[in-house]
Amino acid sequence: MALITSILEQLLNGLRIGSVYALIALGYTMVYGIAKMINFAHGDIIMVGAYALYVYVSLLKLPPVLAVILTIITCSVIGITIEKVAYKPLRKAQPLAVLITAIGVSYLLQNLSLLIFKATPIPFGSIIKVPSVKLAGLNISGLTIVTLVVTVAVMVGLTLFINRTRMGHAMLAVSEDKGAAELMGINVNRTISVTFAIGSALAAVAGILYISQYETLLPTLGALPGIKAFVAAVLGGIGSIPGAMFGGIILGIIESMSKAYISTQLSDAIVFSVLVVVLLVKPSGILGKLKAEKV
Amino acid sequence: MKKYGKQILYMVIAVGAYAAVMLLVNMGLLSRQMTSLIIPVCMNIILAVSLCLVVGFLGELSLGHAAFMSIGAYSGALVLKSGLPVVVSLPLAVLVGGCCAAVLGFVVGIPVLRLKGDYLAIVTLAFGEIIKSVFNAATPITGGAGGMKKIPAVTTYKNFTFVYILMLLVILLVSYLVNSRHGRAICAIRDNYIAAETIGIKVSRFKTMAFVISAFMAGMGGVIYAGNIGILKPVNFDYNTSIEILVMVVLGGMGNITGSIIAALLLTVLPEMLRGLSNYRMLVYAVVLIAMMLFNNSPMKRILVEKKNMRQAAKIQ
Amino acid sequence: MKRTAKVISMALAATMVFSTSAMAAETFIIGGIGPTTGAAASYGTSVKQGAEIAIAEINGAGGVTVGDTTYELALEWADDEASEDKAPQAYNTVMDAGANAIMGCVTSGACIAITSQTYQDGILQITPSGSAEGCIENDNAFRICFSDPEQGVAMADYMVETMGISKIAVIYNVADEYSSGIQEAFEAEVAAKGGEIVASEAFQTNDVDFNAQLTSIKNTDAEAIYVPAYYQDATYITKQAGELGMSLPFYGSDGWDGVLGTVTDASTVEGVIFTSPFCASVEDEKVVAFVSAYEEAYGATPDQFAADAYDCVYTFKAAMEQAGSIESEDMIAAMPEISVSGQTGDPITFDAAGAAVKDVKFVTIKDGAYTFVE
């Protein structure tokens, strides 16, 4: 009985961290699905979101709701700017160049925030105050529930947006074939900009929830969750929205379980091994579909 | 004839650099700080040139170069600590370090057979993290997080000659390789792997080959590192280290060996001169990465290339 | 070449001594090495500032008199980014600047990376805060702070014997030498004293989520949790324990010093007890003087790193005076004979291994402030 409780509790821990991964992975998968590039800086936009919230709430003393909205706007604007300045000129370049640029952007964001806010961690209390819930002897933190609800809402919203709106259709078209989409009269640049705006807004939301959970600001806070969320997106099938959600949760549970029952030291190694194995066995991920390269 | 002229020039530079360093050190004209940079410069050149093979010539992004380096460093350090006389242990360590790294390179090469581009880059990153975790966990052998200590300081500037020869060897082998049947195959894969296949190049074989050779050399670089610092910690072989090497290759102009060498030299010496500005250093690296990529794909670059072509065309007519 | 230079400088020094006999103090350069950029920048900055306070004090009081000569102290600082790679170059940089003795490195790994060089150069090296065993292996190297095992043993004795706790859970950073060094000694000592380690949970540097470890502990019958780690880790751990509804008392190592600055709710760390050599809020004349000078100069409260550095500078002074010379060889020989009245211990002496001998003290957090355990 005690073992079952403990396993349930660990599952819950997995869900807690997994829902954050899922939220980040949604942004990753969206940008990758449409712009066809790994936005290495996605994790760092989360960091930007966390710091932005801190600036609005603690330094400018704005009301929380306004601060959250401003944070989301800030991240979207930064996302669009990055895309325009760094990625757009490389749209026809080789993938290697785009990847290196994305790494550069990630480094740039981290080091800018290091210069502005210094390396010393800044404590920042949560603005989301939800009491925890007791369920069958299990203590579920309020934030976990909020994160899960937000993630599911975002997933549903995104799916509807892509399948039901003009912009969503445009995104699908661009993801299939940029050239053809252009010929059909779709403004590819604008579509990709919107994609980045939405992806960055999701990162902002993830940043807000992340900082509410861990309450400490660090310039590198987004790096590791970013990479792990990428693993989650690949695991679920990159480009697939339900896949990202699913992959995030699974990854969180794998991580929690390996920490609890295998080895904390090897938990990261296990997470990354999962990635390698998935890419080897089913590169399209669990819910993704593979496209053959045109010769 | 022209070709030989270039070779002679390179030889003169190689011997000249060696003579200059030896002279400066022996006359005591170099400050201790500069003296202590001699070996790191050689090491970074080895690392940059070896990474250049994968990134510049094979055209795949490896974000795990530090992992190859660490395998070499740890395995080489075990040999160095064995108590054999340095004359035996140092070359042996370099060989063992290189071979162990090459084996890992081969293991990484297996997914390489199936992946390319973004996914391959991520897998190399993942491998880097896995290796780091394993080194952290394998405390009985590696000393875990506390690090492997008391490694004899055999690759200090006093053994400059050995390290320098090793460095020259790496440069020579890589530049010879890219100018050969095998190197052309590797470059062909970079430029168009489908076309490469149809002219009979076994893509997976040459990809693996490039990874293994690059890993072998990075492993040797790792041994130099171990013998220079004397303590090995898994954290020092993280993602950031891989990126620092990548910056050298990118700044050197990807696929340009001379460029990589100069970039490695600059990026090792300059931060020391600008000590205390390390927060800005990483920022500058970030800007370098972005700016180089944007410049390489900018209209300006195209104009420059076209101008060069015009000159070339004029020469022919 | 070198020899000529030496002869000339000796001749110059001799003429200086004769011509200006009692006048114009010579300079004794302390080469300080530690991180002032990067993730560990706060430690290096504290050390640098603590040392500067001590140097200003000593110079203000007329410097250090060795024989007929009076020396002014000066600090030559080099940033090593807490990295093993950068430390050797940082060491060489301060040596190029003419350092007479080395204060550093601040972090253990970097410290170990330069020990073989400092040993070869035969220079006096005192690390204010490098707590790993390897830092003082050589005869020329000494340490001000506690060693890792020392702290672990002291806390184990305190918890088992003084507090009467028998079932203890440990959370430690397996990827950190400091944390795992304390953990090892702690667990061995608890067992030796008849206590029981019911859970030993590891985490890694930069981990922010400790729920898995805490949940495992929750399902044991542990009476207290010992966390030998830095304050940032402690912040996450105490907060997440609270969220899981755990109310076990926490014990910590000296890395907890500073935890009040990083928690968002001080009640999460109320009542914790940790080993620390220094507490800025103590009503002691010497401590008050140091704290107020530090606050005036830097607008911040000194932590134990600053205090260790302060004591380190006074140790150099004592060694110079005891040796009657500024040659490292003489100062090293004098080290076992000196006794320093410092911030982190009074008196501080040095044993044959080169470690500072001083009492371990326990600090608790009461009403949101640090105070020594009575």
Added chain:
Amino acid sequence: MTLLEVKNLGISFGGLRAVDGLNMSIEKGALVGLIGPNGAGKTTVFNLLTGMYLPSGGSIKLEGTELVGKSPARISQEGVARTFQNIRLFSQMTVMDNVKAALHNKIKYNLAASFLHTPEYRRKEREMNERAREILQVFELEQYVDYKASNLPYGKQRKLEIARALATDPKLLLLDEPAAGMNPNETAELMETIELIREKFGVTILLIEHDMKLVGGICEYLYVLNFGTELAHGLPEEVLNDPQVITAYLGE
């Protein structure tokens, strides 16, 4: 004597039969055209012949050797070379190196020779250079040897691609729309070149082309593909006047 024997070849992508039940027989030394409207599956046939796609059924025999299941690299060694509809050169490499890369399996030396530039390396490289120059001369590209491939004008890029394919010393050369994007003068010149290489290199050629003048002018035999199946085959004058073929091209 038959060089290539294709029997009942088929492949489908997600239910769509891109090529279905194709039979072909090509005589040694022949110059054969593969024509058909857009989307008829012509390039897919090339991809099947070169091993880039694995067929879902059928067999491909080159001088009696089964090619199905062999890797593209292996098939190249068996003696099949090709060009691409959208040119695929090694764009960052020089014109010379493009051709030398294709000599990969013709003039060989081992890795050690590559690393150390041994006398064997020098000898073989000299041999390669001579051979590459010979081939490039046929295409009047010899003065561009040091050019980066991507800096060549379009027409010359097409030629270089053919030169590269020939360097593998193929028995069968597949040309995918060699005249695409060329003006009538260039096309005429290309026709001469194709005739010339057949004579000079003794190679059998199968080409996909839309330019009927070119097809009618040089091909000795034609296969017509429509919706992945064979519509007709025969001598050019017969096939091009076949009402079925005309309907397929021009619509109802």
